[in-house]
Amino acid sequence: MLILxxxxxxHHMRLESRAKTAIVLGNKINESNLDGEYQFMKxxxxxxxQACSLSELCIPNSLSTSEMDIVDATIKRAEPIxxxxxxxxxxxxFLSLYAVRSGAIKSFSIDEKxxxxxIGFYLPGELIGLDAIDTGIHNHTxxxxxxxxxCEIPYEQVEYLSGKISKLQKHMFRLLSREIHEDQExxxxxxxxxxxxxxxxxxxxxxxxxxQRQLSPTSFRLPMPRTDIANYLGLAVETVSxxxxxxxxxxxxxxxGKEVEILDAQKLCQVSHMDCxxx
Amino acid sequence: MLILxxxxxxHHMRLESRAKTAIVLGNKINESNLDGEYQFMKxxxxxxxQACSLSELCIPNSLSTSEMDIVDATIKRAEPIxxxxxxxxxxxxFLSLYAVRSGAIKSFSIDEKxxxxxIGFYLPGELIGLDAIDTGIHNHTxxxxxxxxxCEIPYEQVEYLSGKISKLQKHMFRLLSREIHEDQExxxxxxxxxxxxxxxxxxxxxxxxxxQRQLSPTSFRLPMPRTDIANYLGLAVETVSxxxxxxxxxxxxxxxGKEVEILDAQKLCQVSHMDCxxx
DNA sequence: CGGCATTTTGAGCCCTCTCAACGAGTGTGG
DNA sequence: CCACACTCGTTGAGAGGGCTCAAAATGCCG
Numbered sequence: 001m002l003i004l005x006x007x008x009x010x011h012h013m014r015l016e017s018r019a020k021t022a023i024v025l026g027n028k029i030n031e032s033n034l035d036g037e038y039q040f041m042k043x044x045x046x047x048x049x050q051a052c053s054l055s056e057l058c059i060p061n062s063l064s065t066s067e068m069d070i071v072d073a074t075i076k077r078a079e080p081i082x083x084x085x086x087x088x089x090x091x092x093x094f095l096s097l098y099a100v101r102s103g104a105i106k107s108f109s110i111d112e113k114x115x116x117x118x119i120g121f122y123l124p125g126e127l128i129g130l131d132a133i134d135t136g137i138h139n140h141t142x143x144x145x146x147x148x149x150x151c152e153i154p155y156e157q158v159e160y161l162s163g164k165i166s167k168l169q170k171h172m173f174r175l176l177s178r179e180i181h182e183d184q185e186x187x188x189x190x191x192x193x194x195x196x197x198x199x200x201x202x203x204x205x206x207x208x209x210x211x212q213r214q215l216s217p218t219s220f221r222l223p224m225p226r227t228d229i230a231n232y233l234g235l236a237v238e239t240v241s242x243x244x245x246x247x248x249x250x251x252x253x254x255x256x257g258k259e260v261e262i263l264d265a266q267k268l269c270q271v272s273h274m275d276c277x278x279x
Numbered sequence: 280m281l282i283l284x285x286x287x288x289x290h291h292m293r294l295e296s297r298a299k300t301a302i303v304l305g306n307k308i309n310e311s312n313l314d315g316e317y318q319f320m321k322x323x324x325x326x327x328x329q330a331c332s333l334s335e336l337c338i339p340n341s342l343s344t345s346e347m348d349i350v351d352a353t354i355k356r357a358e359p360i361x362x363x364x365x366x367x368x369x370x371x372x373f374l375s376l377y378a379v380r381s382g383a384i385k386s387f388s389i390d391e392k393x394x395x396x397x398i399g400f401y402l403p404g405e406l407i408g409l410d411a412i413d414t415g416i417h418n419h420t421x422x423x424x425x426x427x428x429x430c431e432i433p434y435e436q437v438e439y440l441s442g443k444i445s446k447l448q449k450h451m452f453r454l455l456s457r458e459i460h461e462d463q464e465x466x467x468x469x470x471x472x473x474x475x476x477x478x479x480x481x482x483x484x485x486x487x488x489x490x491q492r493q494l495s496p497t498s499f500r501l502p503m504p505r506t507d508i509a510n511y512l513g514l515a516v517e518t519v520s521x522x523x524x525x526x527x528x529x530x531x532x533x534x535x536g537k538e539v540e541i542l543d544a545q546k547l548c549q550v551s552h553m554d555c556x557x558x
Numbered sequence: 559c560g561g562c563a564t565t566t567t568g569a570g571c572c573c574t575c576t577c578a579a580c581g582a583g584t585g586t587g588g
Numbered sequence: 589c590c591a592c593a594c595t596c597g598t599t600g601a602g603a604g605g606g607c608t609c610a611a612a613a614t615g616c617c618g
Contacts, residue, residue: 109467119463130455131456131459131460132456134456139463159452163445169438169448170438173412175413177410177411177455178413180409180455180458181414183462184398184418186466187465188398190513191511191513192396192513194605194606195605195606225564227564234469235606236607237565238566242606245566257564473574504597505598506596516598517575518574520597523597524598524599536582536597
């Protein structure tokens with residue numbers, strides 16, 4: 001437990017000043033110490049939505065406490081999911097949405113040639129599976145990039161409660177709409193931007209998401225390997241690597257393996273040709 | 280009126296056999312003959328959802344007739360919108376969703392350098408503006424590619440009625456989800472495919488959408504200019520042109536300006552590396 | 559320490575872009 | 589009726605960004 005406590009504090013140190021509640025993100029726990037880990041994770045998992053530091057990002061957002069209790073009761077908190085394990089697989093029946101509580105998830109599909117296509121990365125507070133509501137069948141596989149904890153939210157309940165609680169319905173519409181909007185932004189990125197712009201925008205996006213989660217927007221750990229970044233952005237791994245070293249040479253970034261520090265956010269935004277108001 | 284009747288029949292001839300109701304699509308009416316056009320269009324516009332041949336693609340889908348009447352009452356049927364006129368502009372307040380009834384719409388945004396970025400094309404029965412629900416502000420401009428008719432659906436009513444009619448809520452969730460899924464497919468297309476594959480997939484997609492609308496899947500008119508296709512797919516106009524002539528040389532397509540005929544759907548799918556089960 | 563996965567670096571090539579010119583179609587005004 | 593301007597689509601030649609192939613370097617885990 002000491003090691004865990006240390007990790008806990010270590011992450012805490014990196015939190016922005018105004019953060020009071022702890023979020024464990026990218027928390028790589030030594031897997032040989034499973035007993036302690038389980039205890040720790042379980043405590044984390046049994047936290048109610050009300051007590052969850054992510055609630056303002058997640059489904060319960062904007063609900064009253066009594067309404068939140070109702071939603072809370074339908075959410076299953078599963079055991080932590082280990083690195084490289086799947087939450088669901090492509091073709092599985094769609095029964096639940098999944099909210100990431102800690103860790104990081106990637107979703108991808110496999111084409112007829114056996115090639116993997118990374119669709120997206122999910123950080124704590126984000127919802128997985130919205131694309132499967134229509135057909136009732138998952139189009140992608142969701143796999144843990146690191147040991148993660150997940151809240152399972154039965155979709156039938158979401159539908160039912162949305163009819164009862166108009167705020168929840170409103171929230172669901174907005175969540176779905178936001179996903180559409182973000183996907184459209186990504187389309188723009190993928191179709192019109194150069195490799196440097198893609199990588200830059202990707203880092204700025206991650207930075208903003210970490211900031212939302214009260215984590216440092218300038219210093220963070222990439223939860224995914226280079227191959228996944230390349231795949232996601234439609235680049236070759238070699239290109240990703242080259243761009244990162246180039247940005248490092250320009251003193252915009254400092255990259256050490258998966259650890260990234262943004263040294264010059266202003267310049268990074270310039271290189272990416274992006275609006276910098278949100279960083 | 281005679282010319283209109285002719286156009287009407289002409290389109291009818293191109294319908295698939297089982298089509299009984301007429302859909303006017305890509306209908307370019309002589310704009311100098313406005314009186315007749317208006318009369319014709321107005322008749323078209325006052326059609327109720329129940330009588331609308333697109334209802335199975337549009338919002339009313341899967342509602343009972345009495346429920347459909349309720350939804351129907353909230354839908355405003357505006358005057359036809361002329362080519363190059365906007366339905367709404369980027370930055371406008373989001374108040375309504377818009378369903379295309381006839382014609383074709385493109386949506387796009389303008390970046391800081393004044394460059395246009397085409398986000399999507401909308402055919403009859405498709406819903407515009409779903410991406411703006413979240414922020415309440417339109418992110419794009421929606422412009423008519425040809426004279427089009429549009430149903431305006433006040434979003435407040437959609438929210439309200441979705442709370443009352445659970446089937447409608449379900450349908451809205453599915454619509455939003457489908458849009459997400461389609462956007463993700465497009466991301467894959469944009470990031471991983473070659474120019475030939477992009478064009479091929481684009482044509483197959485259009486073909487499938489025309490088929491859904493009881494129009495010929497093998498012979499249709501592109502409602503948008505080459506520049507918009509190129510922009511949408513992240514290609515140069517010249518590349519689009521070159522690929523089309525190449526596909527023509529291979530006897531896969533026959534292209535005459537905006538008029539396209541798919542001569543060998545099988546081969547087109549092969550070239551696009553796509554699943555052909557839906558064509 | 560040794561084996562394996564991941565990341566980096568280098569060299570050469572190809573697809574697609576850019577630039578440029580031309581042809582076709584359309585609307586306008588003389 | 590024709591000349592002109594303008595938009596749109598096509599075609600050609602050359603250049604460049606990112607990919608592929610190859611190999612070394614680094615990190616990770618047993």
